[in-house]
Amino acid sequence: xxxxxxxxxxxxxxxxxxxxxxxxxxxxxxxxxxxxxxxxxxxxxxxxxxxxxxxxxxxxxxxxxxxxxxxxxxxxxxxxxxxxxxxxxxxxxxxxxxxxxxxxxxxxxxxxxxxxxxxxxxxxxxxxxxxxxxxxxxxxxxxxxxxxxxxxxxxxxxxxxxxxxxxxxxxxxxxxxxxxxxxxxxxxxxxxxxxxxxxxxxxxxxxxxxxxxxxxxxxxxxxxxxxxxxxxxxxxxxxxxxxxxxxxxxxxxxxxxxxxxxxxxxxxxxxxxxxxxxxxxxxxxxxxxxxxxxxxxxxxxxxxxxxxxxxxxxxxxxxxxxxxxxxxxxxxxxxxxxxxxxxxxxxxxxxxxxxxxxxxxxxxxxxxxxxxxxxxxxxxxxxxxxxxxxxxxxxxxxxxxxxxxxxxxxxxxxxxxx
Amino acid sequence: xxxxxxxxxxxxxxxxxxxxxxxxxxxxxxxxxxxxxxxxxxxxxxxxxxxxxxxxxxxxxxxxxxxxxxxxxxxxxxxxxxxxxxxxxxxxxxxxxxxxxxxxxxxxxxxxxxxxxxxxxxxxxxxxxxxxxxxxxxxxxxxxxxxxxxxxxxxxxxxxxxxxxxxxxxxx
Numbered sequence: 001x002x003x004x005x006x007x008x009x010x011x012x013x014x015x016x017x018x019x020x021x022x023x024x025x026x027x028x029x030x031x032x033x034x035x036x037x038x039x040x041x042x043x044x045x046x047x048x049x050x051x052x053x054x055x056x057x058x059x060x061x062x063x064x065x066x067x068x069x070x071x072x073x074x075x076x077x078x079x080x081x082x083x084x085x086x087x088x089x090x091x092x093x094x095x096x097x098x099x100x101x102x103x104x105x106x107x108x109x110x111x112x113x114x115x116x117x118x119x120x121x122x123x124x125x126x127x128x129x130x131x132x133x134x135x136x137x138x139x140x141x142x143x144x145x146x147x148x149x150x151x152x153x154x155x156x157x158x159x160x161x162x163x164x165x166x167x168x169x170x171x172x173x174x175x176x177x178x179x180x181x182x183x184x185x186x187x188x189x190x191x192x193x194x195x196x197x198x199x200x201x202x203x204x205x206x207x208x209x210x211x212x213x214x215x216x217x218x219x220x221x222x223x224x225x226x227x228x229x230x231x232x233x234x235x236x237x238x239x240x241x242x243x244x245x246x247x248x249x250x251x252x253x254x255x256x257x258x259x260x261x262x263x264x265x266x267x268x269x270x271x272x273x274x275x276x277x278x279x280x281x282x283x284x285x286x287x288x289x290x291x292x293x294x295x296x297x298x299x300x301x302x303x304x305x306x307x308x309x310x311x312x313x314x315x316x317x318x319x320x321x322x323x324x325x326x327x328x329x330x331x332x333x334x335x336x337x338x339x340x341x342x343x344x345x346x347x348x349x350x351x352x353x354x355x356x357x358x359x360x361x362x363x364x365x366x367x368x369x370x371x372x373x374x375x376x377x378x379x380x381x382x383x384x385x386x387x388x389x390x391x392x393x394x395x396x397x398x399x400x401x402x403x404x405x406x407x408x409x410x411x412x413x414x415x416x417x418x
Numbered sequence: 419x420x421x422x423x424x425x426x427x428x429x430x431x432x433x434x435x436x437x438x439x440x441x442x443x444x445x446x447x448x449x450x451x452x453x454x455x456x457x458x459x460x461x462x463x464x465x466x467x468x469x470x471x472x473x474x475x476x477x478x479x480x481x482x483x484x485x486x487x488x489x490x491x492x493x494x495x496x497x498x499x500x501x502x503x504x505x506x507x508x509x510x511x512x513x514x515x516x517x518x519x520x521x522x523x524x525x526x527x528x529x530x531x532x533x534x535x536x537x538x539x540x541x542x543x544x545x546x547x548x549x550x551x552x553x554x555x556x557x558x559x560x561x562x563x564x565x566x567x568x569x570x571x572x573x574x575x576x577x578x579x580x581x582x583x584x585x586x587x588x589x590x
Contacts, residue, residue, distance in 0.1 A: 024568040037447040041492065044450055049579045067447065075448040124490040124514060140492030140518035142578050150582065154568055188484065193513045222487065224513060277435070367444045387437045387488060389462050390444060 003252020005160035006227045007195040010135045010249055014118045021159040021258065030117040031060050032147040035103055037067040037366070038122025038140075040079035043086045045145040055090050056151035062094040062112065063087055064103030068369055069361035071098070101334030101360035102300045104128055104136070105212075109336050111241030115230055116249040120147055125300050125384065128216035130226045131208070132238060133248050137225060158195040158224045159258035160251075165200035167266035172417045174310070175210030176302060176382065176401035178202065179217045180271040184281035185263060188222045194258065196226040197251065202265050208234055209304035216301040217384050220278040270416060272380075273399035276388040284404055287414050293377040295322075295409040297402055298331030298358075299365045302382035305340045307402040308332060312349040314406035314417045320353055323412025328355040329371045331363035355409070367391055380408045423525060423546035423574075426554070427476035427504045431538045432463055434482035438489040438515070442497045455493050456500035475502030478542050482508065482533045486515025495519050505544055507532050507551065507562065520569045523577035527551075529562035 004012065008019055015025035034042045046055075055061055063083050071077035080098065087095045096106045104126060107113050115133035119126065122144055129136035139147070147153050165178070196218055206214065211228045218226035229248050230238065239246045270284040297303075297311045308330065315322070322328045330350045332338040338360050341347060350357050356370070363370045365383040367390065373379055375394030382405050386397035398414065407417040440462040442455065449455050459473075460466040479498065485508035486494055495518045498506065505525035509532060519526045525546045532551070536542065540555040549564035565573055575581035 038491065040450050073448065079448055079450065122490055124488065126490075138490035138514055140490055140495070140514065140521060142492060142518070142521040146521075146578050146582060154572070156568075189510070192484075192510065222484065222512060366447075385439075385488065387439045390439045393462070 002256040003254040005195065005251045005255045005257065006133070006197055006249050007135060007158055007160055007225065009251065010116055010118060011155060011157050013116065019157050021157050023157045025155055025157060026152050027118050027155050028152050029060065029120060029147050030114070031062060031107070031112060031119040032144055033062045033064060033103060033107065033119065033121035034083065034144055035067050035122050036065040036076060036080045036083060038144070039063060040082040041141040042122065042144045042148070043082050045141050046148055049145065050149055053149065055092070055148045058090055058092045060151070061092045061148060062096065062107060063092065064096045064100065064106055065098045066102045066361045067366050069098035069359065072369060098361070099335065099359070101332070101337070102303060102362055104300060105303070105333040108132065109241065109334060111238065111243060114238065114242060114246050115235070120144060120153065124219050125216050127218055127225045128212050128300055130218065131211035131215035131228050132230050132234060133227055135225055138219070156193070158193050160195040160197055161191065162197050162199065162257045162260040164260070164262045165198070165202040165265050166262065167202065167264040169202070169265050169268035172270050172403045173268040174401045174403060175206055175213040177268055177271045178265060179214045180273055180281045180399070181265065181268060182263065183217060183221055183273070183279045186221050188279070190259065192222045193224050196223050198226060198228050203228060204231065207306060208237070209306045212304065213301050217278065220384055270401060270404050272404065272414065273386055275386055275396040275398065278385060278399060284400065284414065284416055288416060290414040291378060292326060292380050292408055292413055294327040294329070294371060294373060294379045295405050296329045296364045296371065296379060296381040296383065297405050298329070298333065298363050299381070299383035300333065300362070301384040302402050303331060303333030303337065305337050305344070307382065308337070308341050308346050309344065311402040311406040312346045314403050315349055315353045315410060318407060318410040318418050320349070322354040322409040326409050326412050327371060328353070328409040329358060329364055330355045331358045331370065332360045334360050364391060380405050380414060424544070425476060425504050426541060426543045427478040428474065429478050429480045429536050429538060429540045429542050430466070430469065430473070431480045431533060431536055432466065432482070433533070435484045435487060436463060436481055437487045438491055438494045441486065441494040442491060444489070447491060447493065449493070452496050452500045455497045459497040459501050470501060473501050473503065476504045477502070478504050478544060479506045480532055480536050481506060483510045485511050487512035490514045492518045492522070495522050495524050499524050505546065507544065509533065520565070520572050521578040523573055523575070523580065525573070527562040527564065529560055532560060535560055
C-alpha cells in the first residue's frame with residue numbers, strides 16, 4: 001500500500017474517509033468566501049433555497065469586496081449592499097469591505113488561512129492559497145450557497161503531479177518568469193483537475209510573494225490546486241497571524257503520484273505571455289519594441305510589496321519617468337501592502353514617474369475599475385489572464401513580471417529592465 | 419433517469435479554449451437576474467454575435483477542447499441555460515465549468531473529436547445516459563463519456579440543491 005499525497009491527506013482529514021485520487025468525498029469546509037461578484041448571487045440563491053434558515057457557522061463565512069472597490073455603478077453598489085445586509089442578518093463578522101483589498105491576500109494577512117485547510121470562494125484564483133499549503137478552490141454560486149447551508153461539499157479527489165525544479169536563475173528573471181515558463185511547458189490536457197506539488201531548490205528559495213505568484217497561475221494551467229509546503233519562516237508568520245501554532249501537511253514518503261515532471265530553470269530569462277492566451281509564452285527579447293498603451297502593476301498574482309518594490313526600483317534605475325503616451329496603473333494588493341509601500345516611499349516614486357496609484361483591490365484585472373482599454377489598445381499587465389477582450393473589447397494584453405512591466409512603462413514599448 | 423436526458427436539437431459549433439469571458443464577459447458580472455444574463459451569451463465568441471437572436475430552445479452547443487476555462491462564474495452556465503440550450507457537448511471541459519454545470523443540473527457530455535464530426539446546423543440526437551450521439555443530418559454516430567457516480571446522481575436530482583434536499587428527505 002502506497003502513501004498519500006498532500007491533497008489525499010487533506011481530503012481524508014476533512015471527510016473522515018480514507019480518500020484516494022479518483023474518490024468522491026464530502027469534505028468539511030474551514031471557510032466559505034464570497035466576493036462582491038458572485039456574492040450577491042450566492043445570497044439570492046441561499047435565500048431562494050433556504051429562506052431564513054441560519055447559516056452553518058457565521059465564523060466560517062467571509063466576504064471580501066475587491067471586484068469593484070469602491071463601487072462605480074449602482075448595480076455593484078446594490079450587490080455589495082445585498083452582501084452586507086446578509087452578513088448583518090446572519091451575524092457574519094468577517095466582512096472585508098471595499099477598503100480592504102484582494103480577498104485571498106486579506107484572509108491570509110488576517111490569519112484565516114491555515115496550511116491543510118479546505119477553503120472555497122467565488123474566485124477562480126482562490127487556489128493561490130496553495131502557496132501556504134491550503135486547499136482553496138474557486139466555486140460557483142450554487143456550491144458556495146450549499147456550503148453556507150451545510151458546511152460541506154463534494155469533491156473528486158484529484159490525482160497529483162509532482163513538479164520538481166532545479167537550476168539557478170538570476171534577476172531580472174523572477175517567480176513570474178518561472179511561472180510563465182511552467183505554463184508554456186505543461187501539457188494542459190494532462191493538468192486538468194490535477195493537484196500539483198512543487199519541489200526543488202528554486203521553490204525553496206521563493207519568497208512568500210513568489211510562492212503566491214506561482215500558485216495563483218495554477219488556474220491558468222487548468223490545475224485544481226498547486227501546493228508549496230510552507231517553510232519554517234512562513235509557518236511562523238502564519239502562526240503569528242492566526243495566534244496559534246500551525247503545522248504543514250506533507251505527503252507520505254511513498255505517496256503515489258500520477259506523474260512526476262522535472263524542469264531545469266538554468267538560464268531562465270524574462271518571459272511574456274502574448275495575446276490571447278496565458279500559455280502563449282515567448283522570451284521578452286523576441287517582442288521587445290512592441291508598442292504599448294497601458295501598463296498595469298498589481299493583481300493577486302503580483303500585487304505584494306516586493307512586486308511593487310521591484311517595479312519602483314526599475315523605474316528609478318531607468319530614469320524615473322514613464323513614456324508620455326503610456327498610462328501606468330499601480331495597485332497594491334491590500335491595505336497592509338499599501339501601508340508598507342507608503343512607508344517605503346514607493347508611492348512617491350510611482351507618482352513622480354507619472355503613474356496612477358489606485359486603492360487596494362483587483363483594479364483593472366477584473367475590468368471592475370481603473371483603466372479599461374480602448375479598442376486597439378495594448379496592455380502589459382502583471383496579472384494572470386490575457387483572454388481576448390477581457391480588459392476591453394478589441395484590446396490585447398501581454399502578461400509579464402513587475403520588472404518587465406516597469407521597464408515597458410518607461411520605454412512605452414515592451415522592454416527589458418536595464 | 420428523466421426524459422430530459424434524451425433530446426434532439428440543432429448544433430452550434432465553436433472551437434477550442436472558449437473561455438468564460440467569451441461565454442459571459444466579466445463586464446456583466448454584476449447582473450443577478452438570469453433573464454438579463456441570457457442576453458450576453460457567447461457575445462465574445464468570434465462569429466457567434468447573433469447567437470442569442472437565433473438560438474432555438476433545445477439547440478446544442480458543440481465545442482472543442484477546454485470549454486469554459488477561466489473564471490468560476492456560474493453565469494457562464496446560467497446564460498446558456500436561460501437561452502434554452504439543451505446541452506453542451508465538448509471534447510473536454512474546464513473543471514469549474516464542468517462542476518457548475520453538474521451543480522445546476524445542466525447536461526454536459528465529453529465527446530472526443532466531436533468538432534470533426536458536426537457542423538453548425540446539423541441535427542443531433544443526444545442520449546446523456548448512454549453518451550450516444552446520432553448526427554441525424556449526416557447519418558453518423560459518436561460515443562461520448564456519460565456522467566457517472568455522484569456527478570450523475572446530482573445531475574439527475576436537478577442539481578446540487580435538489581440532491582441535498584433528496585438526501586435530507588431520505589434521512590427524515
